[in-house]
Amino acid sequence: MGSAGAEMIKRLVLASGNAGKLDEFAAMLAHLPYEVVPQKRLGVEDVPETGLTFVENALIKARHAAAVTGLPALADDSGLIVDALGGAPGLYSARYAGQPTSDAANNAKLLEAMRDVPDDQRRARFYAVIVLLRHPEDPQPLIAEGAWEGQITRELRGNGGFGYNPLFLDPDHGLTAAEMDTALKNRLSHRARALEALGQRLTTLF
Numbered sequence: 001m002g003s004a005g006a007e008m009i010k011r012l013v014l015a016s017g018n019a020g021k022l023d024e025f026a027a028m029l030a031h032l033p034y035e036v037v038p039q040k041r042l043g044v045e046d047v048p049e050t051g052l053t054f055v056e057n058a059l060i061k062a063r064h065a066a067a068v069t070g071l072p073a074l075a076d077d078s079g080l081i082v083d084a085l086g087g088a089p090g091l092y093s094a095r096y097a098g099q100p101t102s103d104a105a106n107n108a109k110l111l112e113a114m115r116d117v118p119d120d121q122r123r124a125r126f127y128a129v130i131v132l133l134r135h136p137e138d139p140q141p142l143i144a145e146g147a148w149e150g151q152i153t154r155e156l157r158g159n160g161g162f163g164y165n166p167l168f169l170d171p172d173h174g175l176t177a178a179e180m181d182t183a184l185k186n187r188l189s190h191r192a193r194a195l196e197a198l199g200q201r202l203t204t205l206f
Contacts, residue, residue: 144194
């Protein structure tokens, strides 16, 4: 991105309250020439995600953060899509096992749902969509998406990351997302791929 674009933005609000996502974004956005500030630091609370698609939810979050702070806002919505479950947990990945949300409960429910699924039918992918709004009424949001293909294991493996990482196996590396070091995961992940696509298009808007 050119210096003029960086000068225009300077600060972005990151519309997420998820600690795991914030850590990932901090690492993946560290090279950018402007400051990315988590919304909580600016007094922005989470907003209900009432959309029916990932992109709708990301836009809801970004629009809310931009409206409260007056800053350009970056937001993502992401989830795990399992073919054998018709795409579930999908849009409801974070609350798959109900409220209050719990990674352990979500993983336990997924393992039970997949218990009788054969090894050759356990394909899944992490999917992320990232949106960037220059202001709340931005008619031309920048939208990028990324997917990470893999399969669901039969047991929890690894202690890293968060969410469904201990159950998501990358066949090319023979490791679950929770067994990977941060650098490898942040190179392969759905969010990394979406951010890469986003970065390639930033100069068209700023």
